[in-house]
Amino acid sequence: MRLLLISNSTMAGEAYLGWPRNYIKDFLGNSVKTVLFIPYAGVNLSSESIEKSWNLYEKKVAEVYAELGYELQSIHQFADPIKAVEEAESIAVGGGNTFYLVYMLHKTGVMEAMKKRVEAGMPYMGWSAGSNVACPTLRTTNDMPIVEPASFNCLNIIPFQINPHYLDAHPEGHGGETREQRINEFTAVNRQTTVVGLREACLLQMEGKTLMLKGKHPMRIFNFGKEAFEVNPEDDLNFLFNS
């Protein structure tokens, strides 16, 4: 499989998809020419309608991919979204609200169609919500459950859960749970599942059976009943497939 699972699209102050664009270019290389974009997570780029929101999202992402030399088209422009997936050269799943994304992927049948293609080798890119979709379920998203999907199940093409936008800070004056506390709640009721906290400006790249962490920060690993620990970009991540 070929996966590029990106924590976040954009760091404060930079252009949209700023920091990851060189990684995207390296990942797609010169053989791929076209990208099928999944905009479903972008629910409110327009206040008029969700379709207009997806139009604006497509435009914003297509501009970045065009600069990198790829033609990007959104799945919502196709009459048959499953056929669009079956014929895609590569797929990019944009961030936004994970629940709405998963809701639409189940409703359209794109989840199953995409899983088949990705397992057969089609390059898959996702950021934020789009990274969560590669996991067994959406259960480690940070997003608000604004809609009830048919199921929490996702692509299940990696055997662990990603928590994107992982952050160590705790907002001042906030009586709610810290991120680490929230993940500890997850492992308490999902004791066999590993969670990886993927910090901003970091990504996971899978090439065949090799998984690599790339970016500026270490990644934090959570397992039930063990101390959380950090792994660095050069570390061997095979243990994530043997737990």
Next chain:
Amino acid sequence: MRLLLISNSTMAGEAYLGWPRNYIKDFLGNSVKTVLFIPYAGVNLSSESIEKSWNLYEKKVAEVYAELGYELQSIHQFADPIKAVEEAESIAVGGGNTFYLVYMLHKTGVMEAMKKRVEAGMPYMGWSAGSNVACPTLRTTNDMPIVEPASFNCLNIIPFQINPHYLDAHPEGHGGETREQRINEFTAVNRQTTVVGLREACLLQMEGKTLMLKGKHPMRIFNFGKEAFEVNPEDDLNFLFNS
């Protein structure tokens, strides 16, 4: 109906259920003697098992209620949880993980049983996740979806959604959504539903048909296509029932 919907149990540095305890005492008064506690949201107070976690949660909350003059017992100690609800004098639903709470309330049938009693006048107290459960659905929780409930539907005893622990701050270096952005995603796909952002150290009290905001801060009101606005503790909140 008689409701006490509390944003958060505890402010930093104070004893557990510190700030709301006088409100709880005023709410229950002298006629009520016993409280049925719903501990389901507390998934990891013990690392041994969820039942031990609920035991510890019961102990912690019972100590506070004992100081106020009430005998509190947790529903997980009863062989028949539905019968326990049917015979309860009052109910308190503790905070923690909203998804696990709603999962258990559906699994046990306590959701339906509790709705009947509350609509018939039994006093209902909840904090954090326990406040969300009074809403039509869990869709405005901040919690991680660590388990998939049978349904997102909740008690639906108030016609609007509460976002507990509402905060204005945005953690530094965080590329994820702000709370207001997350709520705007909610209203974009749930255009008829009002969301109220209930800040720390605040609560909503309902007595019959009168709803009151109590506590230290104004409350922020979100509706699709309108500017968010603030209401203060003395303001008339009837508009929340007429939208």
